[in-house]
Amino acid sequence: MATKKTSNTRSTKKTSSRTKQKAGRRKILPIVLKSAGALMLLGIIFFLLVFLGILGPVPSSYQLKQISTPVASEVYSADGKVLGRYYVENRSNVRFEAISPNVINALIATEDARFYEHRGIDEIALLRVLVKSILLQDKSAGGGSTLSQQIAKNLFPREELGPFSMPVNKLREAIIAYRLERIYSKQEILAMYLNTVPFSENIYGIEVAAERFFSKKPANLELHEAAVLVGLLKANNYYNPRKYPEHALNRRNLVIDQMAKYEYITNEQAEKYKAKPLEIKYRVISYNQGPAPYFLEMLKPQLLEWCKNNTNEKGENYNLYTDGLKIKTTIDYNLQYYAQQSVKEYMKNLQKVFDNHWKSRDIFRENPEIIRSAIRRIEKENGNSNIDIDKALASYNKEITTSLFTWDDLKEIQTTRLDSLKHYLKLLNAGFIAIEPQNGDLKAWVGGIDFRFFKYDHVKAARQTGSTFKPFVYLAALETGLSPDRYFENKFTVYEDYDNWAPRNSHEEYQGYYTMKGALAQSINTISVDVLLETGVSNVIDVAENLGISADLPQTPSLALGVASISLKEIVEAYAGIVNDGSPVQAHYLLEILDNNGNTLETYGYPGYKKSRVSPENCRAVINMMEAVVEDGTGKGIRTVYHIPGDFAGKTGTTQNNSDGWFIGITPNLVTGCWVGADDPRVHFRTTTYGQGAYMALPIVGKFFYKTYRDQKFASLKYSTFKQPEPELLAMLDEPQYKEILEADKKFFDLAKIFGGKDDAGLKERKEKSVEEKKARPLWNAIKSIFKKKK
Structure with missing residues (x-):
């Protein structure tokens, strides 16, 4: 009986325990259910708060359809190449069809392997991140964001909400991604991603990246090149192939491995591409570092004015910096490149000559006013008009750390403001322009040696022209009836009626007799003045103005020697007018403005044809005279040094004290001009040996034509010929140029x-x-x- 009682007791205890457990579970279950319900309710509330935009704006489907990222406006050459951009962010848009499949495959394999399987949110990837990255702390697990979510992050900046920032922003991006996938096709999303993502060096979009690192269009990228650019997306500075080639190479190979893993390529192909060296073809095309920064700066005011007077389909004024306008111009990309290259190559050498020339003397000690006037100008620009120069000079002696432009490289040095100022004042600068004389098409424009440091455009700057004005004197002489075979005595003359002024020849020789052709070829000053006085100063001014020169021309005999200050642009346009048989030529450079989708917004016609204001025959006679300048006169370096073939005419120019060196180089289909000098005319060579136009400016024109004529694209230029004067006039021009x-x-x-x-x-x-x-x-x-x- 005792045993049975004990057994019953145990049974009762077990039953009681189970009853308690059941009762406990019955008590916990409601708590769990209530907690789950509360969490679900909180989740719903959290979702609604984000979905409704209470915790930060969430774009609607309508707004997503109107997505408009800031897109740089691009300026194109006549042959369709990008010259530069105006932008807030350096980006441009490209259609999916214009992107290489290599880029698409590399992107999907690396950033979103299940891209074609999800609808904006990849639940499997999120689960992987939850387990590996959060629970197992495996940092190699990758991210869970899809490409669509990354677009959302790129286009709509994250909100800062303290500890709630991450969950709020992640949910917000998931909602945007889901909406994007409902509005846009997979191809459109890929293009959108590649057009908005930052690559490196403040550039956005695959087109600018391909251009920057490989000088290619996105459609032409090879697989290993595409892998480099996609690799940049992980960390666009750390994997920059220009700065850190080893990092970029390792990342490229990892991207190639990913492509093999997801079977976009075979393992054999992967090994082949990984074996290739990392080679980039770096080219910067931005607003101020492309091949034509001075041209873009010259063009900008006109484009801003156009934007101000034109509206888009929304009724808003166009924005030059964000609306992705496409501006087509007459500039030839190759000619622009040759012009810029010629300027930089020669000016680097000329600066060395100049520095050696002044090595044993201090130009600023000999002329202290150069520094003083420079400081006055700087302080005036800074709003300090009534500056005490002596006090300012003391402040300019304080040490600073700065980057100085030099022809070898930018130099980060510790110096004083005064020494920095002296450094820049001693730098020679240059301007170059090329125009087609028949229609005025502008083909090249180089306003200075480096736009980053020297904003002043020397193509537009008025400087004394020196002997480059003389052709207008001789043209006016022919217009008034002076014979081209008449001889003028080269003699030293004092003009009492003009305050005993006496023009001098640069070589100080006064003997013999010259025709106008001989006097122009040898740049004889005394004869130029005689011809001007016999022709009449007013007649010379009339001819210059008829050819488009608008600068103020002094009514004095010294006009024959180029004392008038005229811009390089005006001088070259006037010379182009001579080649154009006396019809004035105005530089024409804008062709068309299109919107971001390629729709034409504005077309620019050519300026109306202007009737010849100067005799075509006399213009041809002056060209014949200028051919002699190149054959055996002051411009013969074109033939003897640079070996430029074909019909070529020109004129050198040198101003008083060698402050300005000029050369105008003329062919039947291209008129070029170059000016060289320091910004302050008091900074110059001490001797004409180095300071003359034939030494300072002619070599740039010579280099330009040497490069141009070696380019097969321009081979026909060297075979073009000038129109010849009528036989009777030509016979007079062929008289001996000099007689003792x-x-x-x-x-x-x-x-x-x-x-x-x-x-x-x-x-x-x-x-x-x-x-x-x-x-x-x-x-x-x-x-x-x-x-x-x-x-």
């Missing part, structure tokens, strides 16, 4: 020697008579009306 003594005087001198003496007074009288006889030549009197300026 005129024939009539020679006969008189020989007779004087026979009869035992030299009658200086008689010889002078005979010379004057000889000149008068040349003026009255019957042949010229018969035909000069043909070439006389039409009233």
Whole structure:
């Protein structure tokens, strides 16, 4: 009986225990259910708070359809290449079809392997991240964000909400990603991603990245190149192939492995591409570092004005920096490149010559006013008009750390503001421009040596022209009836009517007789002044103005020597007018403005054809004279040094004290001009050997044509020919350019020697008579009306 009682007792205890457990579970279950319900309710509330935009704005489906990221406006050359961009963010958009499959495959394999299987949110990837990254702390597990979620993060900045920032932003991005997938196709999402993602160096989008690192369009990227760019997305500075090639190579190979893993390529192909060296072809095309920064800066005000006066389909004014306009111009990409290259190559060498030239002397000690006036200008620009120069000079002696431009590289140095100022004042600068004379198409524009440091555009800057003005003097002389075969005496003359002013020749030689052609070829100053005075200053000014020169031209004899300050652009346009048979030429550079989708918004026609204001025959005669400059005159370096073939004319120019060096180089289909000098005219070479236009400016034009003529694209240029004057005029131009003594005087001198003496007074009288006889030549009197300026 005792045993049975014990057994019953145990049974009762077990039953009681089970009853308690059941009762406990019955008590916990409601708590669990209530907790789950509360969590679910909190989750729903949290979802609604995010979904409704209470915890931060969430774009609607309508807003997502109107997605518009800031897109740089691009300026194109005539041959369709990008010259530069105006932007807030350096990005451009490209269609899916224009992206290489190599990029697409590398992107999906690396960033979102299940891209084609999910609808914006990859639950499997999220679960992997939850287990591996959060629970197991495995940092190699990767992220759970899909490409669509990354687009959401790129386009719509995250909100800062303290400890709730991460869950709120992740949910918000998931909602946006889901909506994106409902609105856009998979291809559109891929293109959107590749157009918005930052790659490196403040550039956005696959097109700019391909251009920057490989000088290619996205459609032309090879697999290993695509892998480099996709690899950048992990950490775009750390994997920058220019800065850290070893990092970039390792990351590239990892991307290639991913492509093999997901069977976009075979393992054999992967090994082949991984064996390739990391090679980039780096090219910067931004607003101020592309091949034409000065041209873009010149163009900008006109484009801003256009945006101000034109509206898009929303009725809003176009924005040059964000609306992705496409601006087509007349600039030829290769010619622009050759021009910029020629300027940089020669100016680097010329600067070394200049520095050695002044090595043993201090230009600023010899002329302290250079520094003082520079400081006045700087302080005035900073709003300090009434500056005490002596106090300012003291402040300029404080040490600073700065980056200085040098031709070898940028140098980070510790110096004083004063020494930095002296450094920049001693740098020579340059301007170069090329125009097609028949239609005014602008083909190249280089405003200085480096836009990052020197914003002043020397193509537009007015400087004294020196002898480059002389062709207008001789053209005016022909217009008023002076004969091209008449000889002018090269003599030193003091002009009492002009304050005893006496022009001098650069070589200080005063002897013999020159035709206009000979005087222009050898740049004889004394004869240029004689011709100007005989022609009439007002007639010379009329011819210059008829060819488009608008600068103020002084009514003094020194006008013949180029004392007038005229911009390089105006001078080259006027020379182009001479090549264009006397019809004025105005540089034409805008062709078309299109919107981001390629729709034409504005087309620019050519300026109306202007009737010749100067005799075509006389223009051809002056070109013939300028050909002599190149054949055996001051510009012969074009032939002897740079070996430029074909028809070529030109004119050198050097101003007083060698402050400005000029050369205008002319071919039948391209007129070029170059100016070289320091920003302050008081900074210059001390001798004409180095300071003349033939040494400072001609080599840049020579280099430009040497590079151009070696390019098969421009081979036909060297075979073009100038229009020739009529036979009678050409015969006069072919007279000997120089005579030591005129024939009539020679006969008189020989007779004087026979009869035992030299009658200086008689010889002078005979010379004057000889000149008068040349003026009255019957042949010229018969035909000069043909070439006389039409009233």
